Amino acid sequence: MKLVLEPSQPFNLELTLCCGQVFRWEKIGEWWFGVADDKAFKVRQTGRTLEFENVSQDFVEKYFGLDNDLPAILKQITRDAHVTHAVKALEGLRIIRQDLWECLISYICATYKNIPSIKQMLFNLSRKFGCETVLDGRLLYTFPTAERLAHTSLKELAECGLGYRARYVLETAQKVASGEFNIEKLKTQNYGEARNALLCLKGVGLKVADCVSLFALEKFEAFPVDVWMKRVIIRHYANHFEEDFVKKISLKKSLTKADYEKLNSFGRKYFGEYAGYAQEYLYHFERISSKGEKSSY
DNA sequence: CAAGTGCCTTTATC
DNA sequence: AGATAAAGGCACT
Numbered sequence: 001m002k003l004v005l006e007p008s009q010p011f012n013l014e015l016t017l018c019c020g021q022v023f024r025w026e027k028i029g030e031w032w033f034g035v036a037d038d039k040a041f042k043v044r045q046t047g048r049t050l051e052f053e054n055v056s057q058d059f060v061e062k063y064f065g066l067d068n069d070l071p072a073i074l075k076q077i078t079r080d081a082h083v084t085h086a087v088k089a090l091e092g093l094r095i096i097r098q099d100l101w102e103c104l105i106s107y108i109c110a111t112y113k114n115i116p117s118i119k120q121m122l123f124n125l126s127r128k129f130g131c132e133t134v135l136d137g138r139l140l141y142t143f144p145t146a147e148r149l150a151h152t153s154l155k156e157l158a159e160c161g162l163g164y165r166a167r168y169v170l171e172t173a174q175k176v177a178s179g180e181f182n183i184e185k186l187k188t189q190n191y192g193e194a195r196n197a198l199l200c201l202k203g204v205g206l207k208v209a210d211c212v213s214l215f216a217l218e219k220f221e222a223f224p225v226d227v228w229m230k231r232v233i234i235r236h237y238a239n240h241f242e243e244d245f246v247k248k249i250s251l252k253k254s255l256t257k258a259d260y261e262k263l264n265s266f267g268r269k270y271f272g273e274y275a276g277y278a279q280e281y282l283y284h285f286e287r288i289s290s291k292g293e294k295s296s297y
Numbered sequence: 298c299a300a301g302t303g304c305c306t307t308t309a310t311c
Numbered sequence: 312a313g314a315t316a317a318a319g320g321c322a323c324t
Binding site for chain 2: 020093107108110111112113114115118162165184202203204205206207208211224225226227228229253254255256283287
Binding site: 044112116161163164166295 | 313316318319320321322323
């Protein structure tokens with residue numbers, strides 16, 4: 001099946017899959033293979049043509065956020081030269097509508113890990129506890145359900161490389177599987193409510209709650225702040241804060257809750273209702289820029 | 298190549 | 312409130 005993208009609605013598949021928001025896509029030749037919402041499918045892009053197999057057009061449009069009016073969103077967040085630079089460099093980057101359960105577990109696993117490691121953990125979990133599907137003779141795995149993970153052991157989870165995150169994943173799976181934590185209810189709640197509910201889960205702090213809100217709950221005002229975003233703010237937005245505060249967070253490696261909320265609320269106020277989009281562009285731009293600095297040294 | 302550092306942080310404790 | 316330590320283990324330098 002093919003889909004021709006509107007010229008007015010930029011989309012870059014590669015960027016969208018590689019910017020660090022999703023972890024389980026694999027490129028084989030020209031095609032990207034992945035599983036979303038228990039559907040194994042493949043996609044490739046040539047210019048404005050998006051080609052896909054084993055999935056409906058409706059799903060593809062929804063999953064990749066093609067229904068978001070990207071130019072309108074970008075217009076709102078380009079408040080200064082730096083973010084404009086990032087937006088131009090990363091044209092066509094879109095926020096994916098992730099499956100809520102997979103997203104939650106992914107970001108619990110993502111704490112204090114680098115992206116290659118996160119990918120490894122999630123592939124391990126899926127291979128071990130997910131359901132096998134075949135596409136083009138290639139084995140793909142669905143993401144394990146809460147019920148399935150609830151019946152694993154800490155040992156088995158640790159064997160997937162989760163380390164101390166194993167107990168957070170197990171506990172969350174048990175709460176969701178038993179109904180003690182109603183994950184579906186999050187979808188009916190606003191940003192503040194959903195964020196607070198998520199924070200009740202062990203292993204979910206402010207940053208993880210913001211990532212889940214942004215990537216799976218369509219709360220575009222969420223503004224996750226990680227080490228990279230801290231760097232971005234120190235480098236380009238320091239003038240929005242007191243000198244002492246900037247000095248303090250520059251020296252310390254981790255943010256206190258109060259520090260986090262200060263950076264987070266700055267992002268939300270400054271970039272507006274699509275702050276999450278700004279975060280994604282700034283985050284990825286900072287990462288690719290830092291790679292460039294190193295190699296051209 | 299070994300060893301050190303850092304990792305899309307959170308929790309526990311003081 | 313805020314500081315501090317500890318937490319798998321892998322990837323990168």
